[in-house]
Amino acid sequence: MSAGAQALDGVKIVEFGGYAAGPHVGKMLANFGATVVHVESMSRPDGFRMQYPPYKDDKPGINSGGCFTYFNDSKYGVTVDLKNAEGRKLARRLADWCDIVIENMRPGVIDRLGLGFQELRTSNPGVIMLSTCNMGQTGPRADTPGFGSQLSALAGFCGLTGEKEGPPMLLYGPYIDYVASTLGAVAVLAALERRQRTGNGAYLDVSQYECGLLFLAGPLLEYHRNGRVAERAANDDPDAAPHGAYACLGEGWIALSCWSNEEFVRLCGAIGRLDLAKDSTLTTLAGRKSAAALIHDALSPWARDRDAHEAAQLLQSAGVHAHAVNSIADLFTDPQLVSRRHWRRRRHPVIGDQAYCFPAFELSETPGDITASGPVLGADNERVFRDFLGLSEDEFNALRAKGAMD
Amino acid sequence: MLQGCVVLDCTGRLGWLAGRLLADLGAEVIKLEVPGADVSSSDWCALNVNKRLVRIDPSEPGGQRTLDQFAARADILIATPHPGSDEVRLFDYARLSAINERLIVVAITPFGLTGPKADWQASDIEIMAAGGAMSLAGEPDGAPLRVSTPQSYAWAGGQAAVGALTALAARRRTGRGQMVDVSAQAAVITALSHAATFVDILGITPTRAGAYMTGRSVTGANYRVFWPCRDGFINFILYGGPAGRRTSEQLVVWMRERGFDLDGLGDVDWARFDPTRASQAEVDAIEGPIGRFIGSLTKREFLEGAHQREMLGYPVSNTADIATDPQLEARAFWQDIPGPDGRSERHCGSFVVVDGERPSLVHPSDEPERAPRRAGEA
Numbered sequence: 001m002s003a004g005a006q007a008l009d010g011v012k013i014v015e016f017g018g019y020a021a022g023p024h025v026g027k028m029l030a031n032f033g034a035t036v037v038h039v040e041s042m043s044r045p046d047g048f049r050m051q052y053p054p055y056k057d058d059k060p061g062i063n064s065g066g067c068f069t070y071f072n073d074s075k076y077g078v079t080v081d082l083k084n085a086e087g088r089k090l091a092r093r094l095a096d097w098c099d100i101v102i103e104n105m106r107p108g109v110i111d112r113l114g115l116g117f118q119e120l121r122t123s124n125p126g127v128i129m130l131s132t133c134n135m136g137q138t139g140p141r142a143d144t145p146g147f148g149s150q151l152s153a154l155a156g157f158c159g160l161t162g163e164k165e166g167p168p169m170l171l172y173g174p175y176i177d178y179v180a181s182t183l184g185a186v187a188v189l190a191a192l193e194r195r196q197r198t199g200n201g202a203y204l205d206v207s208q209y210e211c212g213l214l215f216l217a218g219p220l221l222e223y224h225r226n227g228r229v230a231e232r233a234a235n236d237d238p239d240a241a242p243h244g245a246y247a248c249l250g251e252g253w254i255a256l257s258c259w260s261n262e263e264f265v266r267l268c269g270a271i272g273r274l275d276l277a278k279d280s281t282l283t284t285l286a287g288r289k290s291a292a293a294l295i296h297d298a299l300s301p302w303a304r305d306r307d308a309h310e311a312a313q314l315l316q317s318a319g320v321h322a323h324a325v326n327s328i329a330d331l332f333t334d335p336q337l338v339s340r341r342h343w344r345r346r347r348h349p350v351i352g353d354q355a356y357c358f359p360a361f362e363l364s365e366t367p368g369d370i371t372a373s374g375p376v377l378g379a380d381n382e383r384v385f386r387d388f389l390g391l392s393e394d395e396f397n398a399l400r401a402k403g404a405m406d
Numbered sequence: 407m408l409q410g411c412v413v414l415d416c417t418g419r420l421g422w423l424a425g426r427l428l429a430d431l432g433a434e435v436i437k438l439e440v441p442g443a444d445v446s447s448s449d450w451c452a453l454n455v456n457k458r459l460v461r462i463d464p465s466e467p468g469g470q471r472t473l474d475q476f477a478a479r480a481d482i483l484i485a486t487p488h489p490g491s492d493e494v495r496l497f498d499y500a501r502l503s504a505i506n507e508r509l510i511v512v513a514i515t516p517f518g519l520t521g522p523k524a525d526w527q528a529s530d531i532e533i534m535a536a537g538g539a540m541s542l543a544g545e546p547d548g549a550p551l552r553v554s555t556p557q558s559y560a561w562a563g564g565q566a567a568v569g570a571l572t573a574l575a576a577r578r579r580t581g582r583g584q585m586v587d588v589s590a591q592a593a594v595i596t597a598l599s600h601a602a603t604f605v606d607i608l609g610i611t612p613t614r615a616g617a618y619m620t621g622r623s624v625t626g627a628n629y630r631v632f633w634p635c636r637d638g639f640i641n642f643i644l645y646g647g648p649a650g651r652r653t654s655e656q657l658v659v660w661m662r663e664r665g666f667d668l669d670g671l672g673d674v675d676w677a678r679f680d681p682t683r684a685s686q687a688e689v690d691a692i693e694g695p696i697g698r699f700i701g702s703l704t705k706r707e708f709l710e711g712a713h714q715r716e717m718l719g720y721p722v723s724n725t726a727d728i729a730t731d732p733q734l735e736a737r738a739f740w741q742d743i744p745g746p747d748g749r750s751e752r753h754c755g756s757f758v759v760v761d762g763e764r765p766s767l768v769h770p771s772d773e774p775e776r777a778p779r780r781a782g783e784a
Contacts, residue, residue: 007576054607066603139736153641154720160554167617168722172542173599182564187758189571190407190431205759215560217754218449223725224752233554255535323532325550329611339521355606360592361569364585366576
């Protein structure tokens with residue numbers, strides 16, 4: 001699906017599973033040239049197709065959901081009925097063809113389908129399998145069902161978000177799933193490197209919970225060291241003052257911070273309050289923290305009359321950390337993201353033009369790309385089963401007639 | 407898995423996680439710090455454990471020579487060149503590739519190396535703002551919030567590790583290194599799930615949801631997400647579908663077992679309860695007794711009880727709860743390794759179990775690189 005040399009050209013990946021945690025791994029690798037086949041079935045399509053809006057024109061439909069396509073661009077889509085014996089044989093042929101299998105079913109399910117790692121390696125000895133789930137494949141709670149949005153609470157993120165005296169806050173969507181998919185991609189690529197060196201495959205057991213904890217490694221070590229429990233602190237930071245968000249014109253907000261006395265002086269100059277810079281009680285971090293209300297009262301009226309983006313530009317020009325709090329709509333017009341071509345529009349047969357999200361890194365010599373929109377259900381059955389697996393027309397038709405692709 | 411891969415980690419706070427992830431998978435990661443830099447904080451130690459520490463000051467001629475000698479034998483160099491500083495020249499790809507054409511240079515910056523904001527200064531709060539994450543956290547009528555522990559640095563570090571290894575795969579074929587340009591702002595967008603698709607497809611801009619679930623019911627009813635319990639909060643939501651139905655049914659069974667006043671909850675037909683159609687009065691009637699029951703439990707009681715009954719929902723853990731979670735103990739997630747004062751310290755172990763074993767952390771956080779002169783020999 002790629003034109004020109006890409007980093008992962010020739011790497012073949014098959015995904016069993018759905019939603020975010022598995023497919024987002026394949027999406028990132030597809031963006032750098034891997035050939036990725038996303039497996040669903042007509043009776044059990046990816047849960048993101050029908051359970052999660054938005055839909056084109058707000059009309060739910062199996063092929064009109066933007067959530068599914070967003071995590072499955074640049075892939076081939078096939079249908080295989082894993083409840084059908086012929087379907088399972090077809091799935092096995094896919095697994096024998098590929099280098100990497102990614103699955104995010106509940107622990108044990110992939111084994112029961114005859115597609116577990118030990119089974120697959122008998123016919124594909126170099127295969128790499130990534131299994132990603134809530135708790136990992138082992139342990140007393142391995143079988144816990146769960147959603148990433150709630151797992152983000154168990155892993156500490158919700159408790160660390162919010163006002164000091166207020167309740168915990170939700171993070172948008174299954175936050176922790178994307179931590180695990182990012183780290184899962186790291187593990188898959190490391191296994192690929194080892195395979196290139198040794199010929200050995202690998203079984204990678206990723207717990208989304210544990211991956212999330214790496215994003216809180218400092219506070220966890222702090223607890224283990226001295227029993228100090230990290231707490232939510234609104235927008236405060238122990239090492240900067242001021243450090244927060246201030247309401248601007250309209251719905252806008254600006255985030256800003258000062259990390260030294262010199263920076264605070266620059267801020268005072270920029271907002272026309274050099275009197276504060278001369279206040280001897282504000283020349284230390286501790287002093288500025290204890291005068292938080294005074295500084296807030298100086299910044300608030302200054303921010304309130306300004307466009308957040310213009311205010312940020314002004315403060316940056318003065319050498320002060322600042323950025324508008326981008327709304328989700330702002331992300332499409334942010335000049336920096338535009339210049340990086342972060343969003344790339346591709347045409348989907350049902351949804352029409354859709355903006356796809358490029359990974360956060362770019363390679364200078366083998367750049368990535370969004371090569372296609374997310375597939376409609378079963379779009380690439382013929383291409384994948386005939387061209388990639390080498391089924392004859394008769395074999396293909398016979399399997400289809402037996403319901404293997406339902 | 408990355409045994410034999412040499413990583414030169416020249417990062418500041420923005421990039422620490424990248425090298426840690428590679429070290430945990432077997433890479434030999436050398437962490438450069440200038441003489442005198444503090445390496446004792448929990449943040450530093452937690453994210454630089456398993457690397458070997460070398461003290462050099464690359465802004466001095468001798469320091470740059472040492473840096474270049476390391477670069478000559480490294481596979482991957484990771485840096486966080488501060489916009490406008492000499493680090494931009496020091497970690498310039500053309501300069502480094504002239505020393506070692508196989509070297510992969512990963513530059514992690516707040517906004518990326520080029521573009522109108524390439525020179526902008528940003529710490530975690532500005533990056534979380536720029537990436538859209540703050541617009542989605544906090545009370546709907548309150549200030550946008552960041553997570554109190556910096557997250558944008560971790561998102562950037564994670565994406566940098568993916569980029570580094572993607573370039574390593576390319577090098578297998580081409581024999582040449584390349585530049586990996588990581589934007590922390592863009593990395594934060596990874597955390598937003600598919601929020602952007604609502605703008606793109608429907609013209610609707612998602613905003614902060616606070617502590618309640620909104621927008622699920624056609625009646626406009628709000629659903630409680632965070633419930634006070636005896637020692638904190640529980641994340642519990644009335645869901646529809648088979649898993650939601652089971653969860654609600656099991657909750658009622660649990661309340662009965664405990665002799666709790668069901669207050670009408672026993673009469674609800676969960677097979678017919680549809681959260682997308684319930685009115686606020688119906689939701690309030692259901693949530694009242696549930697709130698009283700959850701209020702009687704501890705976080706750990708809820709975690710274990712909900713697991714036994716295959717219910718959805720989790721406690722809102724703090725670091726103390728996580729540190730004592732039996733699931734993590736059973737999977738040998740934590741690893742004890744000597745700290746700066748020689749006493750054992752407990753770290754998050756490697757993030758993945760490979761072939762049934764969790765790769766061990768090998769180097770304490772402040773273990774010096776035993777043989778920096780090897781660079782000169784290389």
